[in-house]
Amino acid sequence: MLIFQHSVDQRRNPSQSPSESAGEIADISDLPLSCLRDAPPKLPAVSEMQTVRHYTQLSQKNFSIDTQFYPLGSCTMKYNPRACNKYAMLPGLLRKHPLTPAKHNQGTLTCFYELQEMLKDITGMKEVSLSPMAGAQGEFAGVAMIRAYHDARNDDVRSEILVPDAAHGTNPATAVMCGYKAREIPTDKNGDVDLDALRAAVGPQTAGIMLTNPSTLGVFERKIAEIAQIIHEAGGLLYYDGANLNAILGKVRPGDMGFDVIHMNLHKTFSTPHGGGGPGAGPVGVSERLVPYLPVPFVAYDGKSYSVVTEKERPDTIGRLSAHMGNTGVLLRAYIYARLLGADGMIRVADYATLNANYMMTRLKEKGFDMAYPERRATHEFILTLKKQAKELGVTAMDIAKRLLDYGFHAPTTYFPLLVPECFLIEPTETESQYELDAFIEAMAEILQECHRDAEMVKASPHTLPVRRLDDVRAARQLDLVWKQST
């Protein structure tokens, strides 16, 4: 139900209406007539209590990290510490206008500068800009810099970006947005990039490669040094998709692996809220050769005070990606998170993210589930394949995902990466206790029994949620996203 459907014509809410006596009604006599409404705005006429109930009830219908275990692989749905929220909302930070001159904004700029420095240290890159507003925009900035680099050298035959077949869908999309053709590179049976196919694919047309390491298959790309050599010898650059950075935080650095550019999803690795699709933050880091093209503005420090670097100091920059310097509130939360963790804490993030994933993988194997890469150690996430269950019992990965909702767990990522049939990509994150992990493992074991006992019941799940199985096919074929007020 929508808030408008609670609305009753002529309902008044005087306590919340602006009152003339308190001087809350502004004098609008100087506005031109053409700017005045001739009809009242179509706002829902609801009481305060109805409004509170409406939104509280909606929030209760939702799965969230604040209410449930949320092992959505590759999305890193970890706990967002309340302390980060609290300190990011200190009045001195909250009430700063983004156009405040640098000399009156040293506090916020200090936080940003220190965040830039910490991200540089942890990734091994030469410089960092915080301005991209989300992971996808960070990717765009990264490949735009690769393009700027080749253009500046008048190297205009480079037309392709290589992307492994296990990549996030955003990688080929980014390549295309930046005017490149995406070329897919296959993965070998152990989950590493197929080096022979890579060697066959590189050439003078290669602008670069986009890699996630650990990959979306939940394994570390062991041949990264060779890949870097092959790409660099062909004159291309290496792009690091930071989606899985939490697995290697403080352990190994993309800069040391040979990457030239990286984006980081602060809402994943640095635990800022994912929100309903935003706001995000996708800072980019670069190696020496891409420094001139870094997106502006970012913060510089001369030993005395902090200043904002713009097009004036960096004429070759790829430009601006946001009105100011990214999403300040998100950046501040990430900064506080990093300060709370410290260098040791970051290493523990990687330790526990990996330990939790390997613990779950081992115990789920014992419960009778098949792993997609049984020979490999998991990183911060792992993949199980339900093709045996699909074949023998007719129960698909989607059915089991839906049944998990009945047990009070958000489902893992399903059917991604595409190259693993009937796959479940499970990422527990480091913030879950063994107690939670065990509860999920027991639920999976119980559902497996149910598949044998009563497959039809599993196929009809969920049974306990506000909505039953949704018709995704109809939703996709007859897309209808806009509620229209009936007149």
Next chain:
Amino acid sequence: MSDIPTQIKYTKSHEWVETLEDGNVRIGITDHAQDLLGDMVFVELPEVGDEISAGEECAVVESVKAASDVYSPLSGEVTAVNETVAEAPETVNQSPYENGWLFELKPSVNTEFDDLLDADTYNKLAEEDSH
């Protein structure tokens, strides 16, 4: 998986190729491919007159699970596209080898036919794929 048509040829990337009476070829995706992808919700086709080369992405089939590129098995000029599947993508699921064909080509490189797989070879490949 054993009931795939034997008179047509296949690719590793799950397209099929049927030679028509006039020498043009008709191209679609296999039953195995549509089964893996699940319910189709969108099909993007090339345009008549497009020149495409073998191995090039020339169409997109999108299901509730994934959007997948279709690679042209042969080089040539597109002579016809199946408007039915653009309007009713489920046709690809219902009839992958007949009503659900995607486009037709006038092939320009005859030797490329040698690279296509016969039904037995494709069958084995598809079976390995689903094990």
